[in-house]
Amino acid sequence: xxxxxxxLMQQFQKGDENAFTLLVRRHQQPLVNFIAKxxxxxxxxxxxxxxxxxxxxxxxxRYKPGRAQFKTWMYFIAKNLCKNDLRNRxxxxxxxxxxxxxxxxxxxxxxxxxxxxxxxxxxxALQPEIxxxxxxxxxxxxxxxxxxxxxxxxPLILRDIQGLSYDEIGKILELxxxxxxxxxxxxxxxxxNKLKPYMETI
Amino acid sequence: MNxxxxxxxxxxxxxxxxxxxxxxxxxxxxxxxxACQKEYELFRESVSELHQLPQEQPSPDFLSTLQQQLIQxxxxxxxxxxxxxxxxxxxKWTLSGGLVMLLVITGIFLYQxxxxxxxxxxxxxxxxxxxxxxxxxxxxxxxxxRQRINTPTLRNSITPSxxxxxxxxxxxxxxxxxxxxxxxxxxxxxxxxxxxx
Ligand SMILES: [Zn+2]
Numbered sequence: 001x002x003x004x005x006x007x008l009m010q011q012f013q014k015g016d017e018n019a020f021t022l023l024v025r026r027h028q029q030p031l032v033n034f035i036a037k038x039x040x041x042x043x044x045x046x047x048x049x050x051x052x053x054x055x056x057x058x059x060x061x062r063y064k065p066g067r068a069q070f071k072t073w074m075y076f077i078a079k080n081l082c083k084n085d086l087r088n089r090x091x092x093x094x095x096x097x098x099x100x101x102x103x104x105x106x107x108x109x110x111x112x113x114x115x116x117x118x119x120x121x122x123x124x125a126l127q128p129e130i131x132x133x134x135x136x137x138x139x140x141x142x143x144x145x146x147x148x149x150x151x152x153x154x155p156l157i158l159r160d161i162q163g164l165s166y167d168e169i170g171k172i173l174e175l176x177x178x179x180x181x182x183x184x185x186x187x188x189x190x191x192x193n194k195l196k197p198y199m200e201t202i
Numbered sequence: 203m204n205x206x207x208x209x210x211x212x213x214x215x216x217x218x219x220x221x222x223x224x225x226x227x228x229x230x231x232x233x234x235x236x237a238c239q240k241e242y243e244l245f246r247e248s249v250s251e252l253h254q255l256p257q258e259q260p261s262p263d264f265l266s267t268l269q270q271q272l273i274q275x276x277x278x279x280x281x282x283x284x285x286x287x288x289x290x291x292x293x294k295w296t297l298s299g300g301l302v303m304l305l306v307i308t309g310i311f312l313y314q315x316x317x318x319x320x321x322x323x324x325x326x327x328x329x330x331x332x333x334x335x336x337x338x339x340x341x342x343x344x345x346x347x348r349q350r351i352n353t354p355t356l357r358n359s360i361t362p363s364x365x366x367x368x369x370x371x372x373x374x375x376x377x378x379x380x381x382x383x384x385x386x387x388x389x390x391x392x393x394x395x396x397x398x399x
Contacts, residue, residue, distance in 0.1 A: 021269075045258065182210070
């Protein structure tokens with residue numbers, strides 16, 4: 001019997017640890033995905049997701065059911081953790097990321113192609129070239145997202161990758177509904193412009 | 203609408219939230235403006251690609267790692283239990299040994315407590331810890347061979363930094379509460395839930 005997040009949270013507040021475990025099971029995948037997409041760092045995403053849940057666990061007593069959804073609360077905490085994390089990254093790390101990004105931008109690179117073949121998913125009904133092309137495109141998109149300013153990156157990921165409603169996003173980012181909408185539209189346009197050279201060649 | 207205004211409405215059109223009149227104007231502009239047509243097509247494709255990005259999956263041990271971390275986050279009392287645990291080889295012994303110890307200590311404590319209460323002069327000298335335990339109901343329960351200590355109020359008192367929002371929480375304040383006199387706390391709280399053991 002599927003229980004609502006709010007109900008589980010209330011059970012947890014009464015001391016039922018299993019309720020929290022259920023909540024983690026339910027939300028771990030979207031959370032890890034969100035953080036990975038935002039930071040562009042899959043390994044670190046797992047740690048930040050853990051940290052998010054730990055904070056929720058500790059602060060559970062302050063959670064007011066009905067006042068905020070578990071989900072929006074989760075993303076809110078994760079967003080702040082991502083923010084701090086990015087801020088705390090050393091210059092060297094930044095340099096590394098920039099390098100990766102610029103390498104990926106010159107698309108005809110042979111070594112890159114070999115890597116992509118090696119890591120291409122074993123699926124598929126897709127023909128190999130198409131699979132590689134898709135993989136490359138995903139890479140390009142991920143890089144394009146990473147280049148967006150934070151205030152556009154958050155709403156874009158929450159909307160188009162995590163599938164949240166405008167209302168939920170507004171709560172998480174503490175934006176008015178008009179601002180949320182225009183940010184998302186703006187972010188999509190920025191992304192489109194970044195992907196344009198790539199899309200046109202397909 | 204000019205091209206810029208059309209662009210501002212890309213998302214609304216894509217998500218079908220334009221009112222009838224705006225929709226008409228939008229479509230009409232697109233029919234007559236090749237540039238906007240092309241941009242809108244790219245826009246749709248970009249969004250569609252975003253939707254199709256592969257999802258990251260958490261590693262299989264995500265939950266168990268988290269649970270480990272949460273145990274480590276527990277206050278001093280748990281490490282007392284963990285220490286106790288490592289001193290006995292078989293879990294059964296841990297359990298019964300721990301229980302006997304608790305009962306003995308509880309007995310002594312309650313006995314002393316009664317005497318102090320009769321005197322009625324010692325009340326003010328109850329240690330800080332005892333008062334604290336009184337305020338914050340703590341419970342100890344034992345499950346199978348494993349002890350779990352549940353302290354909902356403690357979660358409240360350990361405040362994560364960086365979370366502070368008018369929406370999600372009241373004020374963020376305070377530091378992890380100092381928990382001392384581990385043994386006394388445990389013994390004092392036993393009678394609350396000890397009945398079912
Ligand atoms: Zn136009």
